[in-house]
Amino acid sequence: METLFDQYKELNINGSLICLEQVEDIYSYFCYPTNAKAIGFEGSIMYCFIEPYGEMVFACNPDTCADVFVYPLARTFEDFMRLILACGSTNPIEQIIWMDKDKFEKHLKEEEAIRTEEQKTTLSYLETELEISPIDNPYDYVKELQSRFDNSGIEYSDEYYDVLGIDRK
Incomplete structure (x- = not known):
């Protein structure tokens, strides 16, 4: 059965326009999980699926402004794409981890x-071809997901x- 991620890949869009670029030669940063499957990049930030979390989409950021390097952004790839439609690219979504709502709203306006x-x-094309619509309240959606994440x-x-000088679990 074809997934929405498969459908997205078949569209063969220029992912850099939504900060979800396909990269052939992946430089592996220290914080990239060993059980991650990359779905796109924004510079050194990797967006991925991680076993055993199924279709949940994560950001892995070696230059994070938060106290974590890997964090969830969406419960499913469909929600991730709906977040991109609502925010214009992955960039504002990825930064929710360290922003309050006012900073996020300001950043969204600047990006727009x-x-x-x-x-x-490209955003309109994705909405039409994938038959999805922008998600409501992207900030609240992501914050709620991150607050309950194990x-x-x-x-x-x-x-x-x-690198972090911590004992291996």
Whole structure:
């Protein structure tokens, strides 16, 4: 059975327009989980699925502003795409981890002001082709998911523990 992620990949869009670029040669940062499957990148930030969390979408950010490097963004890939439609790209979604609602709303307005016609066209195309609509209240959705998240299923390399100077679990 074809998933929405499969349908998205078949669209073959320029993912950089929504900060979800496909990368051939992946540089593996210390914080990228060993049980992650990359779905796209925004610079060094990897968006991925992680076993055993199924279709949940995560951000893995080696330059995080929060106290964690890996955190959930959406319960499913469909919700992730709906968040992108609501926010214009992955960028505002990924930053919710450290922002309060006022900062997030301000950031969304700034992002919208610089959105190109090509980006708008891509978002409209995704909405039509994937038959989805923007999610309501993206900030509240992500914050609620992150507040209840159990990260015990994330597996890290020895390098992660060495870089952070913590004992391996």
